[in-house]
Amino acid sequence: MPRPADRRAKTELLRAAEAVFVERGLAAAKVEDITGRAGVSKGAFYLHFESKDDCWRQIVEAFLARMSGCLRIPDPKGMPTLEVICNQLDEWLAHDIEMFEFTWQNRALLGMLLAGGGGAPYGYLVDQFAEQVGRKLQAWAQMLIDAGIYRDDVDPALLTALISGGYDRMAREVIKQSKRPDLASWCRQAQQFFLRASFTDEARAIIDRGVRSGLSPRAEAADLGQLAERSG
Amino acid sequence: MPRPADRRAKTELLRAAEAVFVERGLAAAKVEDITGRAGVSKGAFYLHFESKDDCWRQIVEAFLARMSGCLRIPDPKGMPTLEVICNQLDEWLAHDIEMFEFTWQNRALLGMLLAGGGGAPYGYLVDQFAEQVGRKLQAWAQMLIDAGIYRDDVDPALLTALISGGYDRMAREVIKQSKRPDLASWCRQAQQFFLRASFTDEARAIIDRGVRSGLSPRAEAADLGQLAERSG
Amino acid sequence: MPRPADRRAKTELLRAAEAVFVERGLAAAKVEDITGRAGVSKGAFYLHFESKDDCWRQIVEAFLARMSGCLRIPDPKGMPTLEVICNQLDEWLAHDIEMFEFTWQNRALLGMLLAGGGGAPYGYLVDQFAEQVGRKLQAWAQMLIDAGIYRDDVDPALLTALISGGYDRMAREVIKQSKRPDLASWCRQAQQFFLRASFTDEARAIIDRGVRSGLSPRAEAADLGQLAERSG
Amino acid sequence: MPRPADRRAKTELLRAAEAVFVERGLAAAKVEDITGRAGVSKGAFYLHFESKDDCWRQIVEAFLARMSGCLRIPDPKGMPTLEVICNQLDEWLAHDIEMFEFTWQNRALLGMLLAGGGGAPYGYLVDQFAEQVGRKLQAWAQMLIDAGIYRDDVDPALLTALISGGYDRMAREVIKQSKRPDLASWCRQAQQFFLRASFTDEARAIIDRGVRSGLSPRAEAADLGQLAERSG
DNA sequence: GATGAATGAGCCTTCATTCAT
DNA sequence: CATGAATGAAGGCTCATTCAT
Numbered sequence: 001m002p003r004p005a006d007r008r009a010k011t012e013l014l015r016a017a018e019a020v021f022v023e024r025g026l027a028a029a030k031v032e033d034i035t036g037r038a039g040v041s042k043g044a045f046y047l048h049f050e051s052k053d054d055c056w057r058q059i060v061e062a063f064l065a066r067m068s069g070c071l072r073i074p075d076p077k078g079m080p081t082l083e084v085i086c087n088q089l090d091e092w093l094a095h096d097i098e099m100f101e102f103t104w105q106n107r108a109l110l111g112m113l114l115a116g117g118g119g120a121p122y123g124y125l126v127d128q129f130a131e132q133v134g135r136k137l138q139a140w141a142q143m144l145i146d147a148g149i150y151r152d153d154v155d156p157a158l159l160t161a162l163i164s165g166g167y168d169r170m171a172r173e174v175i176k177q178s179k180r181p182d183l184a185s186w187c188r189q190a191q192q193f194f195l196r197a198s199f200t201d202e203a204r205a206i207i208d209r210g211v212r213s214g215l216s217p218r219a220e221a222a223d224l225g226q227l228a229e230r231s232g
Numbered sequence: 233m234p235r236p237a238d239r240r241a242k243t244e245l246l247r248a249a250e251a252v253f254v255e256r257g258l259a260a261a262k263v264e265d266i267t268g269r270a271g272v273s274k275g276a277f278y279l280h281f282e283s284k285d286d287c288w289r290q291i292v293e294a295f296l297a298r299m300s301g302c303l304r305i306p307d308p309k310g311m312p313t314l315e316v317i318c319n320q321l322d323e324w325l326a327h328d329i330e331m332f333e334f335t336w337q338n339r340a341l342l343g344m345l346l347a348g349g350g351g352a353p354y355g356y357l358v359d360q361f362a363e364q365v366g367r368k369l370q371a372w373a374q375m376l377i378d379a380g381i382y383r384d385d386v387d388p389a390l391l392t393a394l395i396s397g398g399y400d401r402m403a404r405e406v407i408k409q410s411k412r413p414d415l416a417s418w419c420r421q422a423q424q425f426f427l428r429a430s431f432t433d434e435a436r437a438i439i440d441r442g443v444r445s446g447l448s449p450r451a452e453a454a455d456l457g458q459l460a461e462r463s464g
Numbered sequence: 465m466p467r468p469a470d471r472r473a474k475t476e477l478l479r480a481a482e483a484v485f486v487e488r489g490l491a492a493a494k495v496e497d498i499t500g501r502a503g504v505s506k507g508a509f510y511l512h513f514e515s516k517d518d519c520w521r522q523i524v525e526a527f528l529a530r531m532s533g534c535l536r537i538p539d540p541k542g543m544p545t546l547e548v549i550c551n552q553l554d555e556w557l558a559h560d561i562e563m564f565e566f567t568w569q570n571r572a573l574l575g576m577l578l579a580g581g582g583g584a585p586y587g588y589l590v591d592q593f594a595e596q597v598g599r600k601l602q603a604w605a606q607m608l609i610d611a612g613i614y615r616d617d618v619d620p621a622l623l624t625a626l627i628s629g630g631y632d633r634m635a636r637e638v639i640k641q642s643k644r645p646d647l648a649s650w651c652r653q654a655q656q657f658f659l660r661a662s663f664t665d666e667a668r669a670i671i672d673r674g675v676r677s678g679l680s681p682r683a684e685a686a687d688l689g690q691l692a693e694r695s696g
Numbered sequence: 697m698p699r700p701a702d703r704r705a706k707t708e709l710l711r712a713a714e715a716v717f718v719e720r721g722l723a724a725a726k727v728e729d730i731t732g733r734a735g736v737s738k739g740a741f742y743l744h745f746e747s748k749d750d751c752w753r754q755i756v757e758a759f760l761a762r763m764s765g766c767l768r769i770p771d772p773k774g775m776p777t778l779e780v781i782c783n784q785l786d787e788w789l790a791h792d793i794e795m796f797e798f799t800w801q802n803r804a805l806l807g808m809l810l811a812g813g814g815g816a817p818y819g820y821l822v823d824q825f826a827e828q829v830g831r832k833l834q835a836w837a838q839m840l841i842d843a844g845i846y847r848d849d850v851d852p853a854l855l856t857a858l859i860s861g862g863y864d865r866m867a868r869e870v871i872k873q874s875k876r877p878d879l880a881s882w883c884r885q886a887q888q889f890f891l892r893a894s895f896t897d898e899a900r901a902i903i904d905r906g907v908r909s910g911l912s913p914r915a916e917a918a919d920l921g922q923l924a925e926r927s928g
Numbered sequence: 929g930a931t932g933a934a935t936g937a938g939c940c941t942t943c944a945t946t947c948a949t
Numbered sequence: 950c951a952t953g954a955a956t957g958a959a960g961g962c963t964c965a966t967t968c969a970t
Contacts, residue, residue: 006929025352027259031965041931043968052965120257154421157405162425165401166394173393189386193394197429238954263940273956278941470950491723495944505952507947516944618885621869626889629865630858637857653850657858661893701933727961737935742962 010048012038014062017055022108026056026120053121060122063109064129070102073136082149082203089191089207096167096187103171104183114168134160149203163194242280244270246294249287254340258288258352285353292354295341296361302334305368311379314435321423321439328399328419335403336415343404366392381435395426474512476502478526481519486572490520490585517585524586527573528593534566537600546613546667553655553671560631560651567635568647575636598624605662613667627658706744708734710758713751718804722752722817749817756818759805760825766798769832778845778899785887785903792863792883799867800879807868830856845899859890 016038020029031052035042049055072095103110113126138160144150150159170190174181196204248269252261263284267274281287304327335342345358370392376382382391402422406413428436480502484493495516499506513519536559567574577590601624608614614623634654638645660668712734716725727748731738745751768791799806809822834856840846846855866886870877892900 009930025257025259027257030963042966043931044929046966047929154425155418158402158418158421159425161401161405162398162422165399165404166397168401169393169397170390172397173389186387186390189390190394193386193391193429197425241955262938274940275942275956276954279954284940473951489721489723491721494942506945507952508950510945511950618889619882622866622882622885623889625865625869626862626886629862629868631861632865633857633861634854636861637853650851650854653854654858657850657855657893661889705934726959738961739935739963740933743933748961 006044009038009040009044013040013045013048013055014059018059018109021056021059022112056120057122057125059109060113060125063106063113064125067102067106067129070099071133073133073140080143080147080149082147082206085144085147085149086207089195093187093191096191097184100167100171100174100183100187104174107171111172134164137164144198148200150198151200154198159198163198166190166194241270241272241276245272245277245280245287246291250291250341253288253291254344257344258284288352289354291341292345292357295338295345296357299334299338299361302331303365305365305372312375312381313379314381314438317376317379317381318439321427325419325423328423329416332399332403332406332415332419336406339403339406366396369396376430380432382430383432386430391430395430398422398426470508473502473504473508477504477509477512477519478523482523482573485520485523486576489576521586521589523573524577524589527570527577528589531566531570531593534563535597537597537604539600543611544607544613545611546670549608549611549613550671553659557651557655560655561648564631564635564638564647564651568638571635598628601628608662612664614662615664618662623662627662630654630658701743705734705736705740709736709741709744709751710755714755714805717752717755718808721808722748753818755805756809756821759802759809760821763798763802763825766795767829769829769836776839776843776845778843778902781840781843781845782903785891789883789887792887793880796863796867796870796879796883800870800876803867803870830860833860840894844896846894847896850894855894859894862886862890 013034017029017034020033020037023029024033029052031045032042034055035045045055049058112120113123138156141150141156141159145152145156167190170186174183174186195207199207245266249261249266252265252269256262256265261284263277264274266287267277277287281290344352345355370388373382373388373391377384377388399422402418406415406418427439431439477498481493481498484497484501487493488497493516495509496506498519499509509519513522577587602620605614605620605623609616609620631654634650638647638650659671663671709730713725713730716729716733719725720729725748727741728738730751731741734740741751745754809819834852837846837852837856841848841852863886866882870879870882891903895903
């Protein structure tokens with residue numbers, strides 16, 4: 001039965017456990033590997049965790065909590081206008097980069113979680129989380145379609161999948177690099193890539209014009225306003 | 233003469249083993265689970281495999297071989313013209329659907345292989361294969377960029393990642409469905425999605441015009457020829 | 465359940481089994497090794513033997529029977545006289561050589577049987593046999609002591625042990641040689657060795673004299689008769 | 697602090713293992729038998745030994761080490777005289793009894809080791825040891841022959857075999873007894889037995905005279921000196 | 929609290945034995 | 950009769966968990 005015990009030890013154990021779980025897989029990870037790497041005794045492990053399984057659950061929960069804290073998908077108020085979207089593009093880009101940074105930092109664990117089936121219990125926690133995020137993104141997609149900003153000839157579920165899948169793979173590519181690549185540049189390219197693929201020609205034309213003319217999105221308000229009205 | 237080795241047994245064992253490995257992970261999979269599911273004795277397992285590990289290796293190798301056989305990425309001859317590409321769009325779509333079908337059929341195993349690290353040996357086989365495919369796709373991307381068909385403001389490596397990642401996620405979405413979705417439709421939408429994202433405006437305009445006018449791609453030869461000349 | 469079956473196969477199996485049992489030990493010997501070496505199928509084994517154990521029993525029994533047939537220790541009629549003994553020395557030597565030849569031929573199996581404890585069942589068969597032989601030899605020793613031919617200051621049991629132990633070790637030495645040594649010579653030396661050790665000085669003196677004078681033992685009848693009378 | 701490793705446990709395990717190995721043979725011995733007899737858990741076995749095989753190796757090595765420590769065969773300085781030998785006879789007898797005691801104590805294991813081939817690995821360790829001892833004894837035999845103390849009409853190799861074989865069998869006889877026999881008496885008889893068999897008549901005559909006259913060997917110095925000179 | 933020696937359930941693998949062909 | 954594929958009990962070894970110190 002776990003007792004309060006040394007907080008520092010628990011941190012070390014969690015860090016070590018994550019590494020070992022990722023390297024070996026859940027079943028093949030030995031408690032002794034974990035305690036050895038954490039520099040504590042085998043008994044200490046059971047001061048902090050009920051079992052190996054419990055340790056894994058804590059890791060998953062903690063990770064999802066951190067991830068939740070990092071991810072900020074606002075609930076859109078009312079119907080978004082192209083103007084609003086346009087103003088948010090840079091914000092979103094910044095958020096993308098941030099999320100991407102986080103994703104990268106936790107790539108190994110995330111990969112294991114995304115693998116899903118691999119014998120890991122508590123996968124339902126991940127599924128819950130993913131579904132939650134997926135629903136949010138899909139709701140946004142639907143709204144943007146309704147607003148005439150996203151094209152209406154593509155299934156919102158498919159569209160969400162294509163975009164998030166693309167970002168997912170991008171992350172995997174990134175960590176294969178020996179040196180940390182220019183994340184900001186990659187994120188910007190990806191945003192443009194998906195913008196071209198998803199936006200209606202009209203919305204895209206306006207955005208493009210703004211970008212080309214060097215004006216900040218906010219300065220395009222007039223034009224955007226017009227479009228937004230039509231798409232309402 | 234004794235009864236000849238039951239060839240069906242090995243097939244059953246491989247099928248069962250794949251399922252168990254996917255469900256439980258390599259280390260947590262019990263040989264007894266496998267033989268039980270295959271409807272043979274525990275000893276029979278060792279008539280066909282040297283060890284549990286060997287069984288896994290055979291599964292991986294067989295899968296990659298089947299996958300290789302299914303995947304046909306031609307080495308482009310010379311610089312492709314938009315005309316050629318345009319004519320191939322439908323072929324590629326058909327191939328996409330086929331590959332997608334395969335991917336779907338083997339989704340569980342593929343997920344495990346892609347997970348990578350999870351303690352599974354022989355991951356290097358998958359890595360080799362993936363890298364090989366990735367290089368081919370990237371070569372195509374580069375060529376299309378050089379031909380003026382793909383935009384030149386996106387890193388070919390990133391572009392490849394975004395597209396294949398999208399398809400990857402799409403597959404995962406598909407298998408979550410309770411009923412088999414309309415794969416052909418989804419593939420068509422995805423092709424258009426990535427076409428919009430990747431093609432230059434000029435190439436896209438020509439393609440779009442052909443599609444809208446209801447003409448078969450081949451009928452657009454004249455226009456395409458003009459574009460191809462410019463982009464050569 | 466064993467059926468009559470091919471006699472030739474059984475011979476091959478017994479030969480192979482003996483070799484494998486000796487090489488690997490009873491428990492570590494695999495039926496497949498035996499059948500493989502015999503050039504028959506695994507099933508054939510069970511046409512001739514009830515079990516691996518049964519096979520071992522048959523080998524032991526057959527060997528002991530052959531050994532019994534080879535070993536001829538006469539029941540002495542009445543009290544032996546030195547004359548009789550003297551006449552028999554050459555006969556015994558011939559028999560020693562013969563037995564030694566047999567022992568050598570079957571050295572490997574015999575070694576295993578003598579090892580006793582080594583987990584081999586049916587050891588009681590060997591013990592029975594050895595005890596039987598031992599009793600016979602000891603009875604002879606007692607008789608020779610009573611006849612004044614063997615010294616009376618040595619325990620007959622010990623004397624028997626020292627002599628048969630010596631021959632036992634001699635056999636082991638012999639098979640270590642790369643070339644077959646001169647068994648007859650060794651047997652003669654051993655006989656003389658134990659004769660010196662066991663015979664009373666008086667009996668020895670007479671024997672020695674006979675040997676030195678080049679007379680055949682039989683020619684010494686007179687002298688020996690005298691001695692025998694005294695020792696009666 | 698945890699309880700320190702139970703040193704008694706390893707001792708118990710070794711003792712139990714030796715018994716089980718001897719009773720069942722190496723392959724048929726079950727680890728569970730060993731731990732059961734030692735009164736510890738199965739897992740405890742693997743705290744002390746790498747494997748069942750490793751346990752056997754440790755037993756063999758430890759035994760040979762103890763045996764080496766017990767066995768003291770001096771390298772003779774110069775050519776031994778009968779006087780020296782005579783003075784040593786009692787010493788040797790004492791050493792014989794001591795070695796015999798040891799041999800008896802470890803009879804079971806020794807029997808298994810001497811069995812050799814029976815599938816037991818590390819037999820080479822025993823062979824090495826036996827050969828080493830054999831060479832020493834043979835060197836002594838050769839020297840005694842050169843000194844005119846041992847007869848020259850017997851092959852030293854054979855002589856060594858006959859003597860050590862005799863002692864070997866004697867040991868086997870001893871442990872068959874239900875009660876511990878009078879080892880000292882048996883050893884004395886055996887020494888006399890082999891002395892009669894090996895010594896030249898002259899050497900034997902001198903020794904015998906000393907023994908019969910009740911004088912201590914040392915008191916025979918004069919006579920022995922004479923003989924030694926002649927045989928030098 | 930901390931430690932690591934001890935425990936024993938569980939799993940991979942072997943191989944004697946059976947039996948369909 | 951002969952064969953060798955199939956069976957499954959048995960046993961070596963691992964490692965999560967406990968607990969005496």
